[in-house]
Amino acid sequence: MTTSSHKLVNTTARPGATAPGTLRMAGLGLAAFATGAAMIAFAGAWSAAQLVGEGGSGADVTTLAIWTFGLTTLAFGTAKLGIASILLAIRRRVLGRVDSIKFALPHLMPQDPAGPRRALGEYDSAFGPAVATDRAPAPLPIHRLAGLMWLPMLAMAAMALFGGFILALVAAANVATDPTLAVSQRAWVQGLQFLGEGFALAGISFLLARILSTLRSGGGEVQEGLGLTVETLRMPVTAKIFVVLMMAGLMVEVVQFIAYAVVAGMTDPTQIAVASTWLGPLREFGLGLLLAGIVLALVTIARALDFQTARIVQIITRGQ
């Protein structure tokens, strides 16, 4: 064991790397607030069910159905924005961990490397295909895209969800006075709010891709800074499927929005009923694809962490 710090790397911690997290608390606060809003909507929806059971006024039931839908979907979206805030906190923490590894490793690794250096080029690691280079790898196209797109996606999500909720209140107020207009507005509410849900999940997906990017670049930064061969996990299959599912889910949400815009222009009640019957599940199918993509992104993060742990242990024990 050595305490030498002969290998000089930048060990300055990024600001706020280890401080208590405001983003994390803000995210949890948003999620808790959203839960409260969903409980209010639950009470409204339950009243609607009771009205139906007691043969109450159809207009009253529709009014309740419209605003509870708007509020619930806004609550779901708010919780997702809270999750996005926590993911931002995680990315900041990952950077802090990279700084700490850069600080600690030169003190923990042996001065004299044991065994031969890994040859440059591709190889099969215990965690999947990997590549050995002498420089830190450049970001992948999806990582660059994620850096550009996460904020616009979340901003559009917030606008669509909140705009849809306002429209839901307007539509609910119009049920008694102008039922035809209310039906049209209700279609817009559903299309707009689920487009917002899709944007929120896409924003979360891009943030997960950003975390993966930070893990990849951080690992490269540490190894290159120590003058070691840079070993990087190649993009796993789970990450590739994640990107496909995210894009497919987002496209489905755009399609359902367009379809609801068409429904908003319909006047025949049977046509509206038929379209609404399959459009609801279609928009949920789109969200399902996005959520499935998120599962794979999380699993990819876990695999990248396993790879990094093995590499750090290797550096500590072998010095290279």
Add this chain to the structure above:
Amino acid sequence: MTSTPRSDFAVEHSDRSLGPNLPQRIGRFLWSPMLAMALMAFPLGFILSVIRAGIIGNGGDPQAVAALGHFGPAAMFAGFAAVFAAIAFAIARILGAFRAGGGAVQEASGRTVQTLRMLPIAKAFLGLMAMAMMILVGAVIAHVVIGLGILDGTPGALDSAESSAIQLEAIRRIGVILYLLSIALGLASIAEVLRFQAIRLRELPSEAAR
């Protein structure tokens, strides 16, 4: 092993990495079956809704329309229950990677291994996830039972089909928001674990090797 207790985090001291705990080991094995179930249930729910839309468009049997109005959401929300469970298991898998990996790095350095005890928010994550899953699965079962009752001609089942559908929709929404809250708590646990690891790594060079 003698060790100095720390005031900032509740930790366990050991000579070796403790490895993932039980929920984390479960997460490692169950995320993929859950994801597979979700990917089968979503298309099924959509197909059932298309069939129902066709029956409505043709002015078909109201009994079939009402029954499919329960079977469709049952399939779709079986999918949501499964995909949210897969997300929760994947989060547990990540927490396991941090717990085992953090221990392995400390062990390799020859220092005392400090492992963060399960955080209260991680416990809340598990509890809420279980609650949300039970609510969604309960709603799915209720949809199937009501749908079968309608098909069997159970007295009153057709009359109450709409109100029970609205009630179950409200219950499903509660399940979904609880899942989202639990996922937020699980991710917040990851952020806290990262903070601990960043601090702990900086302590290692100043500690004597065992």
